Amino acid sequence: MASSGYSAPIPPVFSREGYAIWAVKMMAYLKAFDLWEVIETSKHLGPLREDPTLAQIKAHSEECAKGFKALSCIHASICEVIFTRIMACETAKQAWDLFKVEFQGSKQTKKMSVLNLRREFEVLKITESKSLKDYIDRLMNVVDKIKLLGKELIDKRIMEKVLFSLPERFEPKISSLEDSKDLRRISLAKLVNALQAIKKRRAIR
Template identity: 40%
Template sequence: MEASSTTIRLAGISPPILDGSNYHVWQVRMKAFLEGADLWEAVEDDYVVPPLVANPTANQQKLYKERVTRKAKARSSLYAAVTPIIFNRIMSLESAKDIWDFLKKEYEGNKKIKGMKAMNLKRELERVQMKENESVQEFADKLLDLTNKLALLGTDLGEERLVEKLLCSVPERFEATIASLENTREISEMSFAEAVSALQAQEQRRVLRRGDELVEGAMQARVKHGSGEKKKKGKQFGA
């Protein structure tokens, strides 16, 4: 716990946590975290800190302490960035580089395993379809999550493929927007963000139209109810 609090004070944020299933995303975020904390050199190079010479100057003492401390902080940052189960496996490793290399070997997987993971993600991407109760943004985020995971495994689908997948996977209610896009733009030249914005515009119009219909229905019901009350009172007075 002490190592974790030290790391948080050092970088201003908590390190990402490796749970064993998220290594490819974790290693990108963790490297950025260590670079921001000026600790990546201690992981990448595992430099040796020479012992102090006899009668060192104040500057030599300061530099020695800084380099030793950086190595210690890099190691403690990695300790704090894994689950307790993984920590038990790395606690005996003596340097941050040893820890980093162990985690890479253990969780990155060889070329064959990475290829299988990429194939499974491609299949999932092919199968996924936007649900009727799902928003455009929610579905777009789902597609981006899958493609980002594929990119980390070395497979880049490209913008055009992502746009095509989006337009082919939304419900029929978006057909008018898709037809308009196909008539006015080259789909191959459209960015994913532009395609998402176009679909969201129709989605928002549909929500506003539904809201207007609900308001109109409520007003008609109120008028009808008021008329009924007036007739009822008129009969009472007539009696």
């Protein structure tokens, strides 16, 4: 539930790097205070009609205030260098769209970024000198970047990538999981835990 007041905590700060992550955090921040609709719907409030009631005046004033609050939140969430780029924006919607164009890029740029990340995902391999955890962390970092660009890699594809990349020393455990049919329903986290358990047992022996 959104707060009925406006005592907002400090918003996430954007300073050139990590726009996609900032945008996700900022969207949640604005939603927490019922301000995201100002950007999402981009509705324009016209003037009050003649002889408005007190209730209509209050509602109109609250809607206008939402727009200024949303813009104020965006102002508070960016460094001074970035602020100069949107200081002429009169609405939160204008500022948000300007950020999106400049830092997320065009649809073609976004498409190329996704393509490059998918290539990185495909060629990423585990080496004998690297731990399984390090490999999974690097792999999921690429997956998360793809998700931030609005695309998805299904869990089944990630699982296949992990299984095909593993060294031969993991073959007995993989075969065991295949025989028990656990691979059809096991999660990636459980698979990693099972494989790491093998490594620990071997270290003890």
